Amino acid sequence: MTHFAVSGSGGFLGWHTKAALHETGVTVDAVSLGDEFDAQRAVAAVDGSARAIHIAGVNRANDDEVLAGNVAFAEQFAAALRAADNPPPVVAYANSTQVGNGSVYGEAKARAAETLAAAASDIGAEFVNVSLPNLFGEHGRPFYNAVTATFCHLIANGENPTVENDKELTLLHAQNAADLLTGAARPEAQSDLEETETVTGLLGRLQRYAALYNDGEIPDVDSDFDRDLFNTYRSFTFPAQAPISLTRHADARGSFFEIIRSHGGPGQSSFSTTVPGVTRGDHFHRRKIERFTVLQGRARISLRRLFSDDVVSFEVSGDAPGAVDMPTMWAHNITNVGNDTLYTSFWTNDIFDPQNPDTIPEVV
Known part of the structure; x- marks a missing residue:
């Protein structure tokens, strides 16, 4: 090697x-x-x-x-x-x-x-x-x-x-x-x-980053410099600022809540279902911003900074929705800890490029 x-x-x-x-x-x-x-x-x-x-x-x-x-x-x-x-x-x-x-x-x-x-x-x-x-x-x-x-x-x-x-x-x-x-x-x-x-x-x-991120919003990260500088700032807010609380509006028709407000740059949203007991993720990013939001069900989101043994975990639920942003160079995963199917939304600040995925396998 x-x-x-x-x-x-x-x-x-x-x-x-x-x-x-x-x-x-x-x-x-x-x-x-x-x-x-x-x-x-x-x-x-x-x-x-x-x-x-x-x-x-x-x-x-x-x-x-x-x-x-x-x-x-x-x-x-x-x-x-x-x-x-x-x-x-x-x-x-x-x-x-x-x-x-x-x-x-x-x-x-x-x-x-x-x-x-x-x-x-x-x-x-x-x-x-x-x-x-x-x-x-x-x-x-x-x-x-x-x-x-x-x-x-x-x-x-x-x-x-x-x-x-x-x-x-x-x-x-x-x-x-x-x-x-x-x-x-x-x-x-x-x-x-x-x-x-x-x-x-x-x-x-x-x-300016802080003023937006205090409300869970993502600033304009269209330039590589702004993305890297924002990621630097985010590292100083974690884990104190996680999860990010989302306002849930519910009535007889169902419920509604915003997942993310991004002020500039590309982005990609994905959705997954996960059966009970299954874990997704176990990777890290060097530059990519990624947000996990549980829409329905119960999950445990776990993160570990590279070259450290300390794991930070959050219990999240679709009943009281919260978003967790993955710090760069932290391994992370999400596990369905409930009895029902877990519905999760994923957002990243860039469009997935198979030639440069910035998604590196690493077990939490």
């Missing part, structure tokens, strides 16, 4: 990289660096790998620690590359666009790149240097990873953040960054994957 060696696999970008590779069946062998560095284990992870990706870095410390830490990490990774009997043919590095801006962090990343490039040359590997701008994505760490994560956290918790230093940002979704590092996206495509926005503009977008 194909495997990649990845440093920093436990961090924000590392998690997204593992999730992206999970779709293709490529396994990840973690390379621990710093105080946890074990030369023998690092060499074993690198040896025979199809690609080695260096993500680990130090960006929140004093200047001396930032410089020494990033250089040391690169030296450890380079040592493992040189010691492998069967080194990888490609070495990819999560560099930064801050290189050359005069900061200590930029200098540290530049030195690390030189170290890795030299090691790649020594082992005859291609060196892929990916200069990453401001990253955003699902499950970012507020007050640490990036301003997007901080804004999402505050807005999802009912706060009203303000902008003290407005400037223009170049933004890249973490799944796109992962694709660049893994080779799924061509380096020359990076500029097409990036979006330029001011800090004020970013905050305004997120606040």
Whole structure:
């Protein structure tokens, strides 16, 4: 089975990289660096790998620690590359666009790149240097990873953040960054994957998403950037905002309720019946938005974040309809736990493409 060696696999970008590779069946062998560095284990992870990706870095410390830490990490990774009997043919590095801006962090990343490039040359590997701008994505760490994560956290918790230093940002979704590092996206495509926005503009977008999503409505996600940014925001509302309550109107004729209000972009609706005891789903999406709505019967909707054992479940019923939106990169399924046939509506924000289904099997 194909495997990649990845440093920093436990961090924000590392998690997204593992999730992206999970779709293709490529396994990840973690390379621990710093105080946890074990030369023998690092060499074993690198040896025979199809690609080695260096993500680990130090960006929140004093200047001396930032410089020494990033250089040391690169030296450890380079040592493992040189010691492998069967080194990888490609070495990819999560560099930064801050290189050359005069900061200590930029200098540290530049030195690390030189170290890795030299090691790649020594082992005859291609060196892929990916200069990453401001990253955003699902499950970012507020007050640490990036301003997007901080804004999402505050807005999802009912706060009203303000902008003290407005400037223009170049933004890249973490799944796109992962694709660049893994080779799924061509380096020359990076500029097409990036979006330029001011800090004020970013905050305004997120606040508009929240105003609609608080009522269960889906904002305009016609552009890939809006879809990815909305998915990022949604990750901060789950599970607190689920299920989404739907207003049921009933009289002698029967009942009526709205399933979804979408403000832009394509969409596809489906309907299923499920007999008692049967489970549907057991898959995850990297970018697709999907909503489950039980129309009749009783169901249990279960979700599990990738690489976690914790399962979140919701009991839903057509008698008190509620919708559950599937967070991206969470495995999910729905089980008929009642005695009668379960009627369920499914909505996705895109039209199903068999060549690019974004529906990856994964048992909850």
